[in-house]
Amino acid sequence: MFGPLISKPGSSRNNKTGSWRTETKPKLLKQNCIGCKMCLLICPEGCITGAEKNTYACDYLYCKGCGGCAAICPKADIVMIKEESKD
């Protein structure tokens, strides 16, 4: 039977929204991080992971480049860099 459109949990991962980024992406410098978790908590995509200080990473497959993490980081340890930069 086709019809009860039912989706499997977490299947949106198939949709790589990282392609939405236009100009900039966040770079997590991992220098002055205090592990406050704010970047992880406020990321609208849920694509920042990490636990201890200086371990946080961004999954660029999904990051839309909103810049919220860089704006909220209390230690300015996240910066927005040009999309084409190698870092």
Added chain:
Amino acid sequence: MSKTLFVPGHTACAGCGQSMGARLVIDAAGPNTIVVNNTGCLEVFSTKYPESAWQVPWIHSLFENAAAVASGVESALKFLGTKDSTNVIVQAGDGGTADIGLQAISGMLERNHDILFVCYDNEAYMNTGIQRSGLTPFDTNTTTSPIGAQSTGNVRPKKPMPEIAAAHGVPYVATASVGFTQDVQRKVKKALSIKGAKYLQIHVPCPLGWRHESSMTIQVAKAAVEAGLYPLVEYEYGKLTAVRQIQPKPVEEYLKLQGRFKHLMKSPEEIKKVQAIADSNIEKYGLKTQA
């Protein structure tokens, strides 16, 4: 891979306050949760067939009936004897809550179902293109309350939805803001620890509809609270029990961050009216920090 229950790949706009709010809520609630969603942005951007961003059981039916669908889910869990080990959360936008969904919510609250209703308040119908709702603030420029020669935007203040919910005498009603993430999660956990009907209204900026930079979502949300325009309050059994105190800043500090209020910057008269709303909130809820 993150351990969130609301995973990447959804199609919310960059910087979406509602997707921040939704993740804070579901991750605070945990995996033993069933989510019932009204129609709206969150539903559309998180569950487009064949995909879903949810790691918990999730259902959407219509725009206005999630509180009633959740009442049915909760009743079924009671019948099965699994209610005590399962949270039921309703999610809706401000239109689905304060306008078209109000009747179903009132029924859910009055019957005191063991459900947490979460309203993500971005202060207009964003999914359909920024039309005003009952929770759109005074003087907001939206597509159906546009500014013009004879208009300074939305003519009415926000409907007092938290008070309406609290008037049902339910065990817990609170407001929160994505500008204060730990506070959101504390309130979700507190609500879920209480049996009965709960209402939580979370202020979630919408970069597209409010016209601010996508990186500014948290700052804008904080500024609303700090201006006294979004009081963070808690009610228990209809009584106001807690407020987040502030050192009030002028409303202009908040308004100037957003395109939807740009027209007010040339009109000190109108800013005074908005300030009066903030002052009234500060007075009414005792928001001002005592020196």
Added chain:
Amino acid sequence: MKEFLEGSRAIAEIVKRCRPGVISAYPITPQTHIVEDLAQFVADGALKCEFVNVESEHSAASVVLGGVAAGVRSYTATSSQGLFYMMEVLFNIAGMRLPLVLTCANRAISAPINIWNDQQDSISLRDSGWVQMYAEDIQEASDFHMLAYKLTEDASIMLPVMVCMDGFILTHGIETVDMPRQEEVDKFLPPYRPLYKLDTADPVSMGILADPDYYMETRFAIQETMKKVLEKIPVLTQDFSKAFGRAYNGLVEGYRIDDAEKVIVALGSVCGTIKEVVDELRSKGKKVGLLKITTFRPFPAQKVQEALKDIPKVAVLDRALSLGSYAPVAAEVKAAFFGKKKGPKVISSFIAGLGGRDITKDSIREVFSLLTAKEVSCEFIDLKPELLKEKYE
């Protein structure tokens, strides 16, 4: 066991035996006695069930949607405006392929407000994706609820079922009803085993957005399943007959039509009156008969063709209208014969019994007498011409 029961009581008794775990309803005449009786069963502990008193029919339908989505057999009942207020949810339930049973105590639609019987309410929802069965008497109405649950929960069907019974005539009428024992019902209708449900151990997403790449197939699938319903109902009625000893065709039922020259086609309780008139006219040598349509959705076009192909004159009696066009049932009966080699020479359409006006034996006699070689469309029976002369000035 045979009991002398009010129709509503019979429905409550049979629904109780079907063991729903969630019931939700909002009061509307003439549905009220059904849900009052069920509320009493719950209050007495005779039925273990969550009875949810809601603030509207929209929420009643939404509550049972949520109940069955969480894996529990659920039930609601309504009438008229209540059914219309549910409409949005009812389409949604069918589209989500959730198995539910709803009793519609048929009542006229406002304005003018009128609490009495016709079938405009359920007929207007014929495109909703719900199976619709119309009961002739209280026994049928009762039995159809067991069939309805069996049908809707069948893994190959998963479409909701509306059991329609004429308001007051059947809901408030009293008849002898053979009410099965709980063990018999349990044997016929085992506990609901959902194909899919809201379950934290297997967290699926239900009711999600379908863009143009997927939507059309969901509608096609319902259309195809409706064909399966036409095959399934006769199978279920056979099982039912073995279990309870009462035989139903379930789709259409002919009464003295084999050699008939004139046949009335109708739905619901009026079929009882028509049978009486048929017997009476037969005793006078008139070759008349009745074709009762039990299942109106899906429309059993082939069964209608088979039953009426040799009947020269057919009258379709509608208790509802499609204002500005052909009467609803008549249009479908006529469509069933379009382009067919064999079929009635005349298919005339009559309207009667709107807003509770009695359809008497005289009304039926008039239909037979107006069924002549001259085909008529939407011919109203029992109109009061003197009222039509009044003017609003």
